[in-house]
Amino acid sequence: MGIMAQREAFGTALLEYGSHAPNVVVLDADTSSSTLSKYFAEAFPERFYNVGIAEPCLVDVAVGLALGGFTPFINAFSALLSLRALEQIRTCVSYANVNVKIAAGYAGLSDYKDGPTHHSLIDIGIMRMLPGMTVIVPADEHEIKAWVPVIAEHQGPVFLRLSRSGSESVHPTIPEVEIGKGFQLRHGSDVSIITAGLMVARSLRAAEALLKEGIQAGVIEMSSIKPIDESLILQAAHQTGALVTAEEHSIIGGLGSAVAEVVTAHHPVPVERVGIHDIFARTGPDLDTLMDAFGLSVEDICKACRKVIHRKGNAGG
Secondary structure (H helix, E strand, O other), X not given: OOEEEHHHHHHHHHHHHHOOOOOEEEEEOOOHHHHOOHHHHHHOHHHEEEOOOOHHHHHHHHHHXXXXXXXXXXXXXXXXXXXXXXXXXXHHHHXXXXXXXXXXXXXXXXXXXXOOOOOEOOHHHHHHOOOOOEEEOOOOHXXXXXXHHHHHHOOOOEEEEOOOOEEEOOOOOOOOOOOOOOEEEEOOOOEEEEEXXXXXXXXXXXXXXXXXXXXXXXXXXXXXXXXOOHHHHHHHHHHHOOEEEEEEEEOOOOHHHXXXXXXXXXXXXXEEEEEEOOOOOOOOOOHHHHHHHOOOOHHXXXXXXXXXXXXXXXXXX
16 A cells, blocks of 8 residues: 555645636645645645635635635644634634635644644544534545545535545545545454544554454445445444444544444444543654554554454343
């Protein structure tokens, strides 16, 4: 599996799509060299706006452009967009149902050098609570290239969560993506792992490791976290009777919570959540070390699978 930085894939995809869509405009909060929206800026300076280090203003300028008929993509760090600019996103974008696309970079633990203030581990929970907000968490560069045109052509606000880091390719080619639909990447009969973002590749590796123990683990990628693919979740619940969620996010409010809400309402089965456990992660030497240290390792996923299968057995499933 190859590795490409998600920000590199996004910057390239935005430039490519924007070259054929003159209504697309791009805004940044003085981080274009980090988010790589600079690719678009260099090609189309008349359609690029550097608002400066002022994320709330970034959102409001984008709202004005959207109301003027443009399709704005705003770019900044996810931690700052989901916190500093939350009031503007809630009131001016979500409440008003304005067609603004939020490209939230450096998400999860990927800004590992800058520590807890720049880690973005509650952004999915915040954004999925906003009425009308679509939340997308792609796994690799191929999927990002697929999502950019879909997001641009969707009418309504979208939160696109992007990592700073390289992500292993889990799709051999550019897949067909659809808002509200997940991917069944691997079939299994004992447990289903539902995952998103950088944790997809780790979940696939966990499934391979479990196979050596005789455990058949299915893997579902849920890049569309809101709206979520309820039918695919319930299909997995019926087929395996045991679910594990794996995300680079707090276990509170994110993918794990969304999956638990679905099965609790429609088909209760044991669920184990792999994620950050209600703590602030510290600064680390690199992303992989940090993810492993705070409960997101391949072995952590395997442990959760063994535990949920045991729970299923005790429940007579």
